[in-house]
Each structure stands twice: as C-alpha cells, then as structure tokens.
Amino acid sequence: MTKFTVILAQVFISAMMAFLMTGIFTAFPMGFAPGWVGAWLTRFITAWPIAFVLSLGVGPLAFALAQRCTRR
Template sequence: MTDPKTILIAQIMISGMMAFCMTGFFGFLHMGLTSQWLHEWSHAFVIAWPVAFCLSLIVGKLSFTIACRITGK
C-alpha cells in the first residue's frame, strides 16, 4: 500500500479537483455561463473543498475496503 503522506496529498488534490469540477458544472447548469455564475462558483468551491476532503477521508477508506473484498486482495 502507498505511504500515508502520499495518500493524504492525493486526497487533498482529488477532493480539490472534484469540488472544483462539480461546483462549476452544477453552477453552470443552474445559472448558465454568466459573470454571476463565475462569482458564485468561487464561493461554492471554497465551501465545497473542505467538505469534500473530510468526506473523502471517510469514503476513501470504505471504498478501498469494498474494492479489496471484491478483488480478493
């Protein structure tokens, strides 16, 4: 298994990228491509990233456990 420092850095990066993409995508669906959307996106991202990171710590371990059981590793 990968060392804990690498896993933590990966979770920070993955949660940041996912929060960025998801808040942008759903904000765009809701508001369309406007200057207001861009403004709201930045606020949503700042809130979503820490939430996504905390949830990834929980869901990540659970996902790896399930995946290992499925693959038998």
C-alpha cells in the same frame, strides 16, 4: 502507499471533484451569465473542505471495497 501519499491524494481528489462538481452545478441554474465565475469559486471554496473531510472517512471504505471486489 505511505499515509502521507494517501492523504495527499485525497487532497488532490477532493479538490478536483469539488472544482468540477461545483462548476457543473453552478452552470446548470445560472448558465454562463455574468457573475457565474464568482458564484462558482464561492461554492468551490465552501465545498472543498467538506469534500476533503468526507474523503478521509469514505476513502478507506472505498479502498477496502475495491480490494474485496478484486480478490480472486
């Protein structure tokens, strides 16, 4: 994989994970009450850049661990 492909994948992965997790963790305390979508989107906008930066650090470690675990 090229470096561009890995970084682009991390953009997609971090966006999807932040979107789903903030949706779930916003719905737990609020339910689907009025204002839920706005709170969710605010939390998503905050979480996505953090998730992306963290994925840049954790991603290489995860790939290394996966390769180590799958060696025969």
